[in-house]
Amino acid sequence: MFVFWLTHTWLVDLFNWTLQFKGFDIAFAKAELARIQSIPEDQYQSYIEEKKQAIVAYHKQHNAFYKQLTSQQKSNAWNDLPVLTKAHLQQPLQERLSNEYTRKNVYVNKTSGSSGHPFIFAKDKASHALSWASFQDRYAWFDLDINTSKQARFYGIPLDFMGYRKERLKDWLGNRYRFPIFDLSEPQLKKIHQKFTATAFEYLNGYTSSIVLFAKYLKQHQIILKESCPTLKACIVTSEMLFESDKALMEIQFGVPVINEYGASELGLIAFQNSQDAFQVDSELLYVEILDDQNMPVPHGESGRIVITSLYNKAHPFIRYDIGDVGTLSRKSTPKKPILEKLTGRTNDIARLPSGKVVPGLTFYYVTKSVIEEDGNVSEFVIEQTALDTFKVIYTAQRALTPEEEETIKLATYKYLEEGLRVLFEKVKKMDRSKRGKLKQFVSKLPN
Template sequence: MNLTNLSLQLTGYDIAAAKKELEEYNKHITEDYEGYIEEKKTEILKFHLKNNLFYSTLVQDKPQNWEDLPVLTKRDLQQPLLNRLSKGFSAKNIHIHKTSGSSGHPFIFAKDKFAHALTWASISDLYKLNNLDLNSSYEARFYGIPNHGLPHYKERLKDLLSNRYRFSIFNTTSENFDQFITRFQSKKFGHLNGYTSVLVLFAKYLGEKKLILKDLCPSLTHCIVTAEMLFKEDLELLKKQFGVQILNEYGSSETGILAFGPAENALKIDSRLQYVEILDEQNKPVPKGTSGKIVVTSLFNNAHPFIRYEIGDLGTLDFVNNQLVLTKLEGRTGDFALLPDGKKIPALSFYYVTKEIIKDTANVKEFVIVQNQPDTFTIDYVAGIAFSNAEIEKIKRAIGVHLGGNIQININKKSSLDRSNRGKLKQFRRAF
């Protein structure tokens, strides 16, 4: 048990009991997946209808079936936490956390202590299934961190207790990346874990220097990308420059890990703790293999209801070898370009087109797209060499063909791109 697990155990989060329970869930779900899911859905629904005034008021009349239940949105939860807690729960016996706010609708939420312990036990188990032991593997953590003051030292202490070292991702200069390389040469890191966009930037820098991270740090075995989209060409880059297996983690602070596994495969859903649905715009289930809104039910959080909770992403589920898998993740539900003629273009497809055009034009490290008005887009990019006028015109013409006529496109070279206060990079944003 690492120091984080020991600390959790001593403060009322029974990790040992959670691990035993998780083993039982594994057996049950292996023997009877459908029976397990229906049993746990029924149990958590009955609990919150009986013990949670916020949820029972929202549901009102007892539903005839699961699909009649309301779909919870982040806006529904933007009210004082005490209004949303179940009977018997208070600040003394819950884990309080807040969302990152990347969706634009941040809020505070809670888990009961055993549900939080189950989340930790599940994370450890998922990693072990992929030959990664968090108790022994020293983590190179590529996340945001406050620059100074008490918040900075609190994060450093948490990292020390959790057997990890945090690389600040707000400074992506070559000088800072050189310091990263030096630390990898001097420490026995077991795995990397961090935001996709910064890991890709670091991999590009290693490529420019003709370096393989595994050669610099032979103890490395894995890299885990999280929190942002992973594109196929970026996966190939990470595999080449890091020299280790790439794992992809998808989840949220509210629910924990939803899907996990080797990045080149469909990600396995952690159905032991969550029930995941894909719904259309009318909140109706779609057939397996069809894209829609990802909606999650936390099966063991008694303190706070997350029942049919719209997480804010689009994706596709399917069954492969009797295992529910996430075959495709397609970005945020609200991410689309809205053109003057009323046409909607999914942001991810727009981003793909732009990425392909730019890739053929210059050595671009990263870029973001902002739609300022229905007929005006701005592309900010970071590159060693600025686009020539001819290259800018080529990009504008190609995107104009994709979006239609009378579209104004502004293209600006930047030394760096603005990230959230947690270090995430939003690749497309509509500013109106």
Template sequence: MKKKLLENIILPLGDQLTGGSFIKKLKYWREVCDLSQNELNNLQKEKLSKILEFASSNSPFYKALAIPHSSDPYEWLANFPILKKQQFRDHLSQFLTTNNFEGLTAITSSGSTGPPSKIYFNKEELSSNRALQILWWEWAGYRFGNSILQTGVNMQRSKEKAIKDKLLNTRYISAMSHSEAEILRELRLLQKSPRDHFVAYASSLYLFAKTSLDHGISNIQFKSIISLGEKLLPHFREAIERAFSCQVFDTYGASEGFLIAGQCSEGTYHIYSPHLIVEILDDQDQEVNPGESGRVVLTGLDNFTTPLIRYEVGDMAVKSKIQKCSCGMDLPILGEVIGRQTEFLITPKGKYITVQNVVRIMKHFPEIGQFKLVQEVADRIRLFYTTDEQIQEIDHSKILGMFEEIFEEPLGMEFNRVDSLPKAKTGKFQLIENNLGST
């Protein structure tokens, strides 16, 4: 009853009041899931042709490239250069297809591979992305009216988000500071007031599971758990499913507005091909063979405000050998996502510093390029960073002050300016490296 009320009356009314199209988009994306492989291919081809045509005519950056038009949009796409994050970040205004910012929403990327980027969406584009996210939740068994526990980084909820939390029966808690005592309080609350689904960063989910297992708490169970934002390592998944007696559904997206792949009930990562094109390329920018790993390059098919064509997101992934999933959906399949390895640092008072903590703090310091935190002893964290040559000095005290404000305790931090940071074997810069006990 509540599901019907929300989906047929309350949420459509909300769309009317805000000028959004969330419910309309959700129903559309649900229908797309039932399309055959041939229908999905035709839809993607049609949308690709439209975005290439629009971007080439309306985006100053792509207009200046003057890529020769082709009747085959895939041939046309192949002639576009690979777009690096730094290039996009430095020339954002040249990518935008409008000078009128009224009604647009700016989303800032996570900055996990360098300074964050800003992406603009109009209301329809934003509604489409939000609907796709809910669709992934529905793959995990979510239905409107189910209760949710969700972690996030911004506890200053806007009026619109507070209403959304209320309507969707969501309890929103901070992912920025997890201590064992804080997690135990949340677990005790879950024992008294259970929730149907837990939606959180992979690191948060693991810390909740680890604390639950360490303290012998075995009476908390969810219908499903949805992981986002970070790589879900195998031992994370094992601990989470053991602690909370349910399946974990992992999702893979990029905060530039790409919802790349989500797991179905069979555990397969399905690429949402009508929303984007995923290329997995080798060092010569050629598509890798099935079973091989390569760089993830994305072309968005839904954002006409800030079109991104052949955008290298900074991750590595494996091209799937599997062509068909037993779940019944004909959406293409993605193999393993290699990037976004996750570790934790530990404060003197036992709080966990996660990748999400770090990137959210460092977003406030755009003068810093890439960075990495290393912990080798319990009371000291070393921050290595790069910055432009013309910047003479970085105010380390401000960075330290923000870390200490978030974690509410003194931290021993050392700062090291370097020319470059070494890449991890995954091909990405590993933001956190915990070497406690290894020295």
């Protein structure tokens, strides 16, 4: 009986156990998050100010990169702090770590480069554990448990042997089944639906555009997904814009609520749709500002650049960090419960291939990551599709890509998309940008 109880408990908490095993103290993080949430509304502004000043003071004392960045600060006022851009971070990680941290005692990852500015970042283990505690807290709003709720995951996956196996292992530990989104043609969408009929999934999670394509397939075939998979509770979409028309389509075809999630790998969960259908900003671990072109806060209800401070990451400074999106905080926002009324950005086109395959623009993250290394040579990049079989990689860099690097990207393109494609390269001095100043990672120039 004891052995059964021990095994059952371990399996039920497998994801949390994995975090603990890796040194991310999820038990402490959950307790700390609960403590923060217990702070009364009338004391919450003081909590935020205290954490803002503490994280700035820490990095000014312990982080040479941030100390140099703030050396020209005119005063100690918050609004005089520099706004950190992704371009600032395109240098070796070791030069950006705080004194007490090395690669061996931090969580290290790479951004997707969806805005055209890829870089490597770090989070200290306590901060990373807090991020996971926040995810688990928000999912519980909809009766979802990361440990036990089976997830249908619509994401990319590395196709090299080790990368593929690593992600599949992580999926198993995270109680999820991944549908690679590199091919969303009709036959593949049919297979995806068949998997739902045989698996007790509780929620979908993944790239908005990919899940929308699945919903369109279901509509075409007059299928309500919950009728095929009665255990389904919700759909969580992330990484790209969620339009109201797409949300309505998915809720009809899936038969469950569609929840909007806004996050970034370097920050964690930024905003999550609550049960009242409001896009609630994380005010526990982050401080979110909306700034104008002079880096000054705009009143609630007005649009501006989304700038975020991570209040707990001591390994790497994300202080007044411009994430590259534009948004608006609701006039109903309070210090404890900010509401993101409008979000502009993170939308990607769809690539269509000669074979009939359909892939989301975010697929090119997996293609280009093969040469986006820590040296920061490639500063910005955009992939343009100019014909069914032709893609152009436009980039800015300190030096041109070598023939070997170009060949690596071509081979990755064949692996993730299909053989026989033409891949062209163009190094430019400066990127053409949208009116908002944000690059789209992928642009299709094909007729609709």
